[in-house]
Amino acid sequence: MANKPFFRGYGPALYVWSLAIGLGILCLWLKGEAAFVRALWVDLGILETMTPRILMGMLLVGFLTVLIPKESIARALGAGSGIKGLAIAAGAGALLPGGPWVIMPLMLTVARSGADAGACVAFAIGWGTIGLNRFLVWEMPFFGLEMGGLRVLAALPLPIISGMLIRRYFPLIGPPEAPKAEREAG
Numbered sequence: 353m354a355n356k357p358f359f360r361g362y363g364p365a366l367y368v369w370s371l372a373i374g375l376g377i378l379c380l381w382l383k384g385e386a387a388f389v390r391a392l393w394v395d396l397g398i399l400e401t402m403t404p405r406i407l408m409g410m411l412l413v414g415f416l417t418v419l420i421p422k423e424s425i426a427r428a429l430g431a432g433s434g435i436k437g438l439a440i441a442a443g444a445g446a447l448l449p450g451g452p453w454v455i456m457p458l459m460l461t462v463a464r465s466g467a468d469a470g471a472c473v474a475f476a477i478g479w480g481t482i483g484l485n486r487f488l489v490w491e492m493p494f495f496g497l498e499m500g501g502l503r504v505l506a507a508l509p510l511p512i513i514s515g516m517l518i519r520r521y522f523p524l525i526g527p528p529e530a531p532k533a534e535r536e537a538g
Contacts, residue, residue, distance in 0.1 A: 402453065409454035413461045426466025431519065433471065435512065438519075441471040442511035445478025449485035469525040474515030481507040 380388040429437045448455065455476070463472050482504055491500030518525070 405451065406453045409450070409457050412454060413457040416458065417461050417465070420465075422465040425462055429462065429467035429471035431468040431470070431523065433468075435516070437467075437471050438474045438512050438515035441467065441475040441515065442478035442482070445475040445480075445511065446482035446484050448479060455479050468519065469522060470515035470517075470519035473518045474511040477511040477514050481510050 376388065376391070379391055427433070429441055433440075445455070448458075459472050459475055462475065463469075467475075484504070487500050487504055491503065
């Protein structure tokens with residue numbers, strides 16, 4: 353096996369860590385130690401709130417990877433699935449509640465199980481633009497059926513169109529490689 357760079361696949365995380373450290377140093381330098389410590393306490397509060405949610409999302413995705421066969425995902429959402437695969441992905445995204453701590457690990461797992469980039473994009477855009485949970489909980493009560501319904505209707509074609517464009521112009525994009533332990537277990 354060829355030697356791979358240690359940081360392969362961690363570029364975005366390294367970028368965010370570098371940005372956070374740089375901003376922390378800037379905060380300390382410009383605002384002083386008290387502001388820096390106050391910012392750290394705020395960050396710890398956010399971490400305390402988000403950690404259980406992230407762990408739940410990871411557990412859900414872990415169980416789904418065992419329960420749903422990779423072959424089924426590849427057949428339903430792979431490159432050969434056509435518009436039907438994009439519609440399934442968009443519909444799943446639109447129906448699933450939860451924040452990015454559930455949706456993004458799920459999308460990564462689906463991609464590693466054989467879904468192509470077009471289906472993953474349709475899934476993410478279906479979740480972000482259609483979001484039936486948001487429609488039922490927030491838009492209908494506040495804006496009424498007509499206005500909320502118009503927003504959903506306007507958003508319906510976006511995941512399919514986006515998935516088709518990705519399949520047409522970026523057919524070779526695939527998911528990030530699974531960690532070594534995951535590859536050996538699967």
